[in-house]
Amino acid sequence: MPTLFDPITVGAISLANRIVMAPLTRNRSPSAVPRDITATYYAQRASAGLLITEATAISHQGQGYADVPGLYSPEQVAGWAKVTKAVHEAGGKIVTQLWHVGRISHTALQPNGGAPVAPSPIRANAKTFLVKEDGSGEFAEVSEPRALALDEIAGVVGDYRRAARAALEAGFDGVEIHAANGYLIDQFLRSGSNHRTDAYGGSIENRTRLLVEVVRAITDEIGGERTGIRISPVTPANDASDPDPQPLFEHVARRLAEFGLAYVHVIEGATGGARDYRQGEEPFDYAALRAAYAAAGGEGAWMVNNGYDGKTAAAAVESGHADLVAFGKPFISNPDLVARLKQGADLNPFDKSTFYGGGEKGYIDYPALAG
Numbered sequence: 076m077p078t079l080f081d082p083i084t085v086g087a088i089s090l091a092n093r094i095v096m097a098p099l100t101r102n103r104s105p106s107a108v109p110r111d112i113t114a115t116y117y118a119q120r121a122s123a124g125l126l127i128t129e130a131t132a133i134s135h136q137g138q139g140y141a142d143v144p145g146l147y148s149p150e151q152v153a154g155w156a157k158v159t160k161a162v163h164e165a166g167g168k169i170v171t172q173l174w175h176v177g178r179i180s181h182t183a184l185q186p187n188g189g190a191p192v193a194p195s196p197i198r199a200n201a202k203t204f205l206v207k208e209d210g211s212g213e214f215a216e217v218s219e220p221r222a223l224a225l226d227e228i229a230g231v232v233g234d235y236r237r238a239a240r241a242a243l244e245a246g247f248d249g250v251e252i253h254a255a256n257g258y259l260i261d262q263f264l265r266s267g268s269n270h271r272t273d274a275y276g277g278s279i280e281n282r283t284r285l286l287v288e289v290v291r292a293i294t295d296e297i298g299g300e301r302t303g304i305r306i307s308p309v310t311p312a313n314d315a316s317d318p319d320p321q322p323l324f325e326h327v328a329r330r331l332a333e334f335g336l337a338y339v340h341v342i343e344g345a346t347g348g349a350r351d352y353r354q355g356e357e358p359f360d361y362a363a364l365r366a367a368y369a370a371a372g373g374e375g376a377w378m379v380n381n382g383y384d385g386k387t388a389a390a391a392v393e394s395g396h397a398d399l400v401a402f403g404k405p406f407i408s409n410p411d412l413v414a415r416l417k418q419g420a421d422l423n424p425f426d427k428s429t430f431y432g433g434g435e436k437g438y439i440d441y442p443a444l445a446g
Contacts, residue, residue, distance in 0.1 A: 079389045080417055083124070083398060085376040086300035086337025088168055088248050090124035090399075093392055094413050097380050097401035098127045098172040098251070098305075100143060102204055102212070102432040107132065107145035109154035114161040115439045119410035121167025124399070127251050127340075128158075130174035130258075133238035134231075135186045137259070139176025139217075141206040142432060146171065146238045152245045159246030170249040170303065171242045173235060173293075177259030178220035178268070179203060179313045185218075192227070193220035194262050194269040194276065199314040201257070204431055212432040225273055228285065231259070236292040239302075249301035252289060255342055257313025260286050261306075264323060267316030279326050286327065290334050299335030303375070307342035308364065309354045319355050325367040332373030339368060340378040340401060348382035385416040411443040420444060 077083070080092045104110060117126055132138040132145040145151045155171065162169045178193035181203050185191055202214045223231070235252070242250045254260040262268040263285040269276050275284050294302050307315070308324040317323055331339060343361055345352035353359060365377055379391060380401035388400035406412050408425035415422055429437020 076393055077398075079385075079392045079400065080413075083376065085125070085399070086249065086302070086335075087298065088125070088170075088301070088337060090168055091122075091166070092124040092413060093399045094124050094388070094416065095378060095399050095401040096120050096123040096126045096406045096412075097403040098129050098253070099403055099407060100129045100140065101430070101438065102140060102142040103434070103438060104144040104154070105142050106150075107138065107143065107148070108150050109144050109158055111157065112435060112439055113144075113154070114158045117158050117169060118161035118165045118167070119439060120406055120412070121162050121165035122411060122413040123167065123406070126162060126167055126169040127401070128169065128171045130172045130253050131238075133173050133175055134234040136192060137175035137234065138184050139180035139191070139258075140204040141184065141212065146173070146241050146245070147234070152241050155242075155245035155247070163246070168248045170251050170301075171245075171247050172251045172253050172305070173238050173242070174253045175231065175234070175259040177262045179217055179258060180220075181205060181215060182218045191218055191220040192223045193259070194222065194271055196220055196222045197268055197270065199257065199268070201313045206432070222271070225275075228275065228288075232285070232288045232292050235289045236296045239293040239297045243297055243301070249303065249337060250293065250297065251303040251305055251340060252293060253305055254286055255305045255307035256310060256346060257315035260289060261315055264327065265315055265317040268314070279323050282323070283327055283330060287330050290331065290336075294334045294336070300337055302334070302336050303338040303340055303378075304331060304336060305340040305342070307346065308361075309352055309359050310342055310345045311352070311354070312346045317354060320359060321355070321357070321363070324364055328364050328368040328373065329371040332368050332371035336373070336375040338376040338378050338399065339373070340380060343379055343381045346381065350382050385419070388416070407437075408441045410441055414444055418444075
């Protein structure tokens with residue numbers, strides 16, 4: 076029976092344990108370039124079996140928040156190369172989460188002040204993070220999006236492919252495709268945000284088409300064994316909604332099984348810890364989701380996330396519910412979370428006021444266990 080602290084190999088990546096640092100947006104990369112303190116931040120947390128970076132834009136168009144990193148310029152690749160070098164020297168493994176925010180953006184962040192893009196021109200009831208002229212941050216309503224033209228979609232898929240190649244050039248061990256939390260791929264999946272009548276809208280198969288094309292492009296470029304994906308079947312984050320998520324995401328799972336992925340990362344419930352959240356009339360059946368993946372030949376590791384602590388994470392692995400468990404906020408304030416979970420030690424509390432933006436405070440100054 077495996078434990079949370081046993082090693083595991085996911086695709087081409089050998090991990091020292093089954094504890095994963097979930098992606099956490101921190102807004103500390105001016106001009107979308109990771110800084111030296113970014114390398115320090117991730118290296119401090121390298122005892123995790125796997126680090127997943129904060130969401131990283133695949134293009135300028137994919138950018139949705141101020142001071143989040145990208146992976147579409149030489150300066151960004153060079154900045155990330157310092158991060159991966161530091162993590163590897165500390166004995167860790169790291170993948171980057173590839174991100175296109177779609178409609179969750181603002182004209183101030185888009186090329187030439189243009190409108191954000193989306194499956195359909197439906198404004199989300201959501202906010203983004205901007206930096207004012209005085210350097211302070213503020214949350215603002217997202218801008219009205221425009222629908223991607225049919226002939227633009229191939230270009231977006233190409234941006235994902237190029238970003239995956241850039242990730243390996245920067246030294247990452249692999250990538251995670253961000254298909255969760257109401258961002259572009261998730262917007263195409265869900266009927267609440269996708270009202271298209273062409274090949275990318277309407278039926279479940281059509282709404283899944285962009286996801287499949289992105290996964291195919293990335294796995295063709297870097298291999299399924301270095302590719303993971305994150306999905307969130309019921310989270311309402313960023314105004315994501317679908318009245319019947321079970322058949323939609325079981326179809327997603329079956330399609331993902333085709334690509335020999337390293338892992339599938341599932342947010343259980345609503346982001347932020349509400350594990351019993353549902354969309355539709357029935358509770359979402361996560362066991363059926365995994366069964367659909369396995370029945371279609373999916374062999375990638377199964378990663379779960381959302382509100383786990385040391386005890387529940389250990390039970391998830393030991394029972395076979397999951398192969399890996401991702402932790403979010405606890406890793407912000409506990410760079411040595413693996414040691415603390417293993418020893419049953421108390422966790423440092425986090426300071427919410429330093430989550431987004433700023434410098435070293437609340438980023439690289441949380442203490443490790445004494446001795």
